[in-house]
Amino acid sequence: MTILSVAGLRKSFGGVQAVTDVSFTVAPGEMLALIGPNGAGKSTCFNMLNGQIRPDAGTIHLGPLDITGLPPRRVARQGVGRTFQITATFASMTVRENVQLAFLAHHRRIWHLLRPLAAQYRAEADTLLDRLDMLPQADRAAGILAYGDLKRLELAVALAGQPRLLLMDEPTAGMAPAERVALMRLARDLATTTGLAILFTEHDMDVVFGTADRILVLNRGALIAAGDAAAIRANHAVRAVYLGSGTTTGGH
Amino acid sequence: MSALLVQLLTGLSGASSLFLVAAGLTVIFGVTRVVNFSHGSLTMLGAYIGWSVLTRLPRGPEWFILGIVLTALIAAALGALLETLLLRRIYRAPELLQLLFTFGIVLVVQDATLWLWGPNDLPLPRAPWLRSFVSIAGERVPLYDLILIAIGPLVLAALWLLFTRTRWGTLVRAATEDRDMVAALGVDQKRLFTTVFALGAGLAGMGGALALPDASANLQIDLNIITDAFVVVVVGGLGSLPGAFLASLLIGVLQSFGIVLLPQATLVLVFVIMAAVLVIRPNGLLGRAQSTARGEAHAFALVRPAAPVLRRLGLAALLLAACAPLIAGPFLLSVLTEMLIALLFAASLHFMMGPGGMASFGHAAWFGIGAYAAAFAVKGLALGMGAGLLLAPLIAGLAAALFGWFVVRLSGVYLAMLTLAFAQIVWAALFQAVEITGGDNGILGVWPPPWAADRRVFYWLTLLLCIASALLLRRILYAPFGYALRATRDSERRAEAIGLHAVHIRLAAFTLAGAAAGLAGGLSAFSKGSVFPNFISISRSVDGLLMVLLGGVQSIAGPIVGAIAYTGLFDLLLLATDQWRAVLGLAIITLVLAFPHGIAGSIHRLWLRGREA
Ligand SMILES: Nc1ncnc2c1ncn2[C@@H]1O[C@H](COP(=O)(O)OP(=O)(O)O)[C@@H](O)[C@H]1O
Numbered sequence: 001m002t003i004l005s006v007a008g009l010r011k012s013f014g015g016v017q018a019v020t021d022v023s024f025t026v027a028p029g030e031m032l033a034l035i036g037p038n039g040a041g042k043s044t045c046f047n048m049l050n051g052q053i054r055p056d057a058g059t060i061h062l063g064p065l066d067i068t069g070l071p072p073r074r075v076a077r078q079g080v081g082r083t084f085q086i087t088a089t090f091a092s093m094t095v096r097e098n099v100q101l102a103f104l105a106h107h108r109r110i111w112h113l114l115r116p117l118a119a120q121y122r123a124e125a126d127t128l129l130d131r132l133d134m135l136p137q138a139d140r141a142a143g144i145l146a147y148g149d150l151k152r153l154e155l156a157v158a159l160a161g162q163p164r165l166l167l168m169d170e171p172t173a174g175m176a177p178a179e180r181v182a183l184m185r186l187a188r189d190l191a192t193t194t195g196l197a198i199l200f201t202e203h204d205m206d207v208v209f210g211t212a213d214r215i216l217v218l219n220r221g222a223l224i225a226a227g228d229a230a231a232i233r234a235n236h237a238v239r240a241v242y243l244g245s246g247t248t249t250g251g252h
Numbered sequence: 253m254s255a256l257l258v259q260l261l262t263g264l265s266g267a268s269s270l271f272l273v274a275a276g277l278t279v280i281f282g283v284t285r286v287v288n289f290s291h292g293s294l295t296m297l298g299a300y301i302g303w304s305v306l307t308r309l310p311r312g313p314e315w316f317i318l319g320i321v322l323t324a325l326i327a328a329a330l331g332a333l334l335e336t337l338l339l340r341r342i343y344r345a346p347e348l349l350q351l352l353f354t355f356g357i358v359l360v361v362q363d364a365t366l367w368l369w370g371p372n373d374l375p376l377p378r379a380p381w382l383r384s385f386v387s388i389a390g391e392r393v394p395l396y397d398l399i400l401i402a403i404g405p406l407v408l409a410a411l412w413l414l415f416t417r418t419r420w421g422t423l424v425r426a427a428t429e430d431r432d433m434v435a436a437l438g439v440d441q442k443r444l445f446t447t448v449f450a451l452g453a454g455l456a457g458m459g460g461a462l463a464l465p466d467a468s469a470n471l472q473i474d475l476n477i478i479t480d481a482f483v484v485v486v487v488g489g490l491g492s493l494p495g496a497f498l499a500s501l502l503i504g505v506l507q508s509f510g511i512v513l514l515p516q517a518t519l520v521l522v523f524v525i526m527a528a529v530l531v532i533r534p535n536g537l538l539g540r541a542q543s544t545a546r547g548e549a550h551a552f553a554l555v556r557p558a559a560p561v562l563r564r565l566g567l568a569a570l571l572l573a574a575c576a577p578l579i580a581g582p583f584l585l586s587v588l589t590e591m592l593i594a595l596l597f598a599a600s601l602h603f604m605m606g607p608g609g610m611a612s613f614g615h616a617a618w619f620g621i622g623a624y625a626a627a628f629a630v631k632g633l634a635l636g637m638g639a640g641l642l643l644a645p646l647i648a649g650l651a652a653a654l655f656g657w658f659v660v661r662l663s664g665v666y667l668a669m670l671t672l673a674f675a676q677i678v679w680a681a682l683f684q685a686v687e688i689t690g691g692d693n694g695i696l697g698v699w700p701p702p703w704a705a706d707r708r709v710f711y712w713l714t715l716l717l718c719i720a721s722a723l724l725l726r727r728i729l730y731a732p733f734g735y736a737l738r739a740t741r742d743s744e745r746r747a748e749a750i751g752l753h754a755v756h757i758r759l760a761a762f763t764l765a766g767a768a769a770g771l772a773g774g775l776s777a778f779s780k781g782s783v784f785p786n787f788i789s790i791s792r793s794v795d796g797l798l799m800v801l802l803g804g805v806q807s808i809a810g811p812i813v814g815a816i817a818y819t820g821l822f823d824l825l826l827l828a829t830d831q832w833r834a835v836l837g838l839a840i841i842t843l844v845l846a847f848p849h850g851i852a853g854s855i856h857r858l859w860l861r862g863r864e865a
Pocket residue numbers: 013016017018036037038039040041042043044045252
C-alpha cells in the first residue's frame with residue numbers, strides 16, 4: 001500500500017535540469033529520507049510535491065488521487081503538510097495563534113467573522129505545542145523566535161492540519177544535536193502510532209541513518225540510489241558523490 | 253475607411269506624448285525603484301515652461317524645436333535638483349511612504365505653479381505651420397499630428413541607442429536588472445540615479461511641452477497625465493521601455509477610437525484592457541516578475557489586543573462624543589460629524605491596508621460610489637434616507653468586489669497604481685454621466701428626512717453608524733477571518749500551505765473595506781446635503797492614507813486616532829491659510845523625511861530599543 005507515488009518527475013529552470021526523471025513511493029507510517037549534496041534538487045522535489053511549482057513532466061498521486069499541478073492549498077486540503085527550508089510562519093501572530101489558525105484552516109472555520117479566534121482550538125493548540133516543547137513560548141511573537149524554534153513551530157502548524165503525508169525540508173537545521181534527536185524521535189513516534197508518512201531531507205547523516213526506514217539519494221537532479229541505511233552506506237555511487245564533493249556528512 | 257485612418261492617426265499622435273511621459277516614469281522606476289507620483293508635476297511644469305519659452309520665441313518651426321529642447325533641458329535640470337535635494341533621501345523607505353512623499357511634492361508644485369502662472373488655462377497661440385494640414389488618402393490630416401507620430405519611435409530609437417551603445421546606458425540596464433550588483437561593482441550610484449532622474453524628468457517635460465499645441469498649459473495636467481502614464485507603465489510592465497511604447501500605442505489608439513465610438517465608455521474600456529492584460533500577464537506585457545514575494549521581505553510586528561487602560565480611555569472618549577451635542581454649537585457639530593465619517597473611512601482603509609497588506613491609493617472610489625448611491629437613491633429613485641444608507645455600502649461593496657477581483661492578485665506598487673487608476677476612472681465616469689450624476693454640478697438637495705434634520709439627531713445617527721461599523725471591522729480582525737487575512741500578508745506561502753485561499757480572503761476583505769467606505773460616503777452625502785465628483789479626488793484617497801499612517805498601520809486603534817488628529821489639523825489648516833496644498837505637501841515631505849520607517853514604525857523602534865535590545 002502506498003500513500004504517495006511519484007513517477008517520472010522532471011523540472012528544469014532555464015538550462016538547469018533541477019530534477020530529472022525521479023520516481024518513488026512512500027507507504028503509510030514510513031519515514032523516507034531524501035538526501036544529496038547542495039543543489040541536488042531536493043527542495044525542488046518538495047516544491048513539486050506540494051504544488052508550489054508545476055512539474056515539466058511526470059505525475060504525483062496521493063493514494064488514488066492525481067494531484068499533479070494542483071495549487072498548494074488544494075494539495076494541503078488533501079492531507080499534505082509541509083515545512084520549508086526557509087521557514088515561513090505568521091510573524092505578526094503569537095506561536096499559539098499560528099497553530100490555532102492552522103487548526104481553523106483545517107476545519108474550514110476561516111470565514112467566521114465575529115467569534116474571536118482567541119478561544120478557538122486553544123486547548124488543541126496547547127497540546128500540540130506541548131508535544132514539541134514549545135508551550136513555554138506560546139505567547140511569544142513568531143517573528144522573534146530563534147531559528148530552531150521556528151522550525152518546531154512550522155512543524156506544529158503542519159501537524160495541526162492532521163496530514164496523511166508530511167514533507168519536512170531540513171527540519172532540524174539550526175538545532176542543537178540533542179534537540180535534533182528529540183525532534184526526529186517525535187516524528188518517528190507519529191509515523192508509527194498514527195500511520196503518518198514522512199518524507200524529509202536532512203544534512204545530518206547520523207539523523208538520517210538513525211531514523212529513516214528508507215533513503216533516496218539524489219545527485220544533480222537524478223536518483224542514484226535507494227535502500228535502507230546499510231545498503232546506502234555500502235553503495236559505491238553514493239560514496240563517490242559524497243567523497244567527491246569533499247565531505248562525508250553530506251550536502252545541504 | 254478614411255475616417256478610420258484619421259482616427260488612427262489621431263490616436264497615434266496622442267500616444268507619442270503619452271509615451272514620452274511614461275518612458276520617463278518607467279526608466280526612473282527601473283533604476284531607483286521609486287514610483288514617482290510627481291512625474292506628472294514635471295509634465296505640467298514642462299507645459300507651463302514650454303508656454304513661457306515658446307510665447308517669447310519667434311513663430312518659425314526651427315524656433316519651436318529650439319523651444320521644446322530648451323524646455324526639456326530645464327525640466328531635466330529641475331528633475332536633477334528634485335532628486336539631489338529630496339528623493340535621494342527616501343530610497344530606503346517603504347514603497348508606500350515613497351509614493352506618499354512624491355505626492356507631497358505634487359501638492360507643493362501645484363501651489364507653486366498656481367502662484368507663478370496664475371489660475372487660468374494658458375493656450376499656445378498657434379503659428380500658421382502648426383495649423384497646416386497634409387492630405388492623406390483624400391483626408392486632411394494635421395501636420396502636427398504626423399510630426400508627433402514620428403517623434404514617438406524616434407525617441408524610442410534614441411533611448412535604445414543610449415541604453416545599448418553607451419557605458420552609461422549599460423550601467424542603467426544593469427541597475428534595472430540587479431541593483432545590488434551595480435552597488436557591488438563600485439559604480440558611483442548617486443550620479444547614476446541623478447542622471448537617470450534628469451533623463452526621466454526631461455522626457456516628462458518634453459511630453460508636456462509637445463502636447464501644448466493641441467491643448468493648453470493647465471493645473472489639471474499633473475494628475476491627468478500621471479494616471480494615464482501609470483496605466484501605460486503597468487500595462488507595459490514596470491521598467492520596460494518597449495513595453496511602455498506598445499502600451500502607449502494601445503492606450504492612445506483605444507482612447508481616440510473610444511471617443512468617437514463610445515464617448516461615455518472610453519475610460520472604462522481603457523480599464524478593461526488594463527485589467528485583461530494584468531490578468532493574463534500579471535507583470536504587464538513585457539515586464540518581469542518582481543523579485544520578492546509578497547510579505548517575505550518584511551517583518552511584521554505582533555498585534556495584541558488593546559490594554560485595559562486604552563479600552564477605558566476609548567470608552568470615555570465615546571461617552572464624551574455622545575454628550576457633545578448637548579454642549580457643542582452647530583459648526584462644531586458639523587466638524588465632529590465629518591470627523592466621525594473620516595474615522596470610518598480611515599478604519600476601512602486600514603482594514604485592507606494594515607492587516608490585509610493592500611495599500612490602496614484609490615480608496616476614495618468606494619467613498620464616492622457610496623455617496624452617489626445614497627444621493628441617487630434619494631433624488632433619482634425618490635427613496636428615503638434609510639434606503640440610501642443601505643444602498644451606499646451595498647453598491648460600494650459590489651463595485652469593490654467587482655474591481656477587487658483584478659486587484660487582489662497584485663501587490664505593492666502594482667496594486668497601489670491599479671487602485672489609483674480605478675478611482676480616477678470612477679471619477680471620470682461620474683463626471684461624464686451628466687444625466688445621472690449632474691456632472692460637475694453634482695447632485696444637490698440630498699437632505700435627511702425631517703426626523704433627522706436636526707444637526708444633533710444626525711450627529712447621533714452618524715456616531716452610532718460609524719462607531720458600530722468601526723467596531724465591527726475591529727471585531728472581524730480578531731476573528732478567524734481577520735487572522736487569515738493577516739496570514740496572507742505575513743506569508744502567502746505558509747497561508748497557502750495550510751489550505752487558505754489567499755485571493756478569496758483578500759477579495760472578501762477588499763469588499764468589506766469598500767462597503768464600509770461606502771457607508772461613510774453615504775453619511776457624508778446626507779451630512780453635506782450634496783455630492784460632487786471631488787468625493788473621489790486623489791487627495792481624498794491620500795487623506796485616508798495619511799490618517800492611517802499618522803495613527804500607525806500596525807495598530808488596530810491607529811486609524812481612529814489618526815483620523816481624529818488629521819481632520820482636526822486639516823480644519824485648522826483650512827481656516828489658517830489659502831496655500832493649504834503647499835502646507836500639507838510640506839508637512840508630508842517633512843514627516844516622511846523625519847520618520848523614514850513610518851511614524852508608527854519609528855515609534856515602535858524607539859519602544860523596542862528600550863525593551864528587547
Ligand atoms: N526558482 C529557481 N529558479 C532557478 N533555478 C532554481 C530555482 N530553484 C532551484 N533552482 C536550481 O535547481 C537546482 C536544485 O536546487 P534545490 O532543489 O534547491 O536543491 P537542494 O534543495 O537539493 O539543495 C539548483 O541548481 C538550483 O540553483
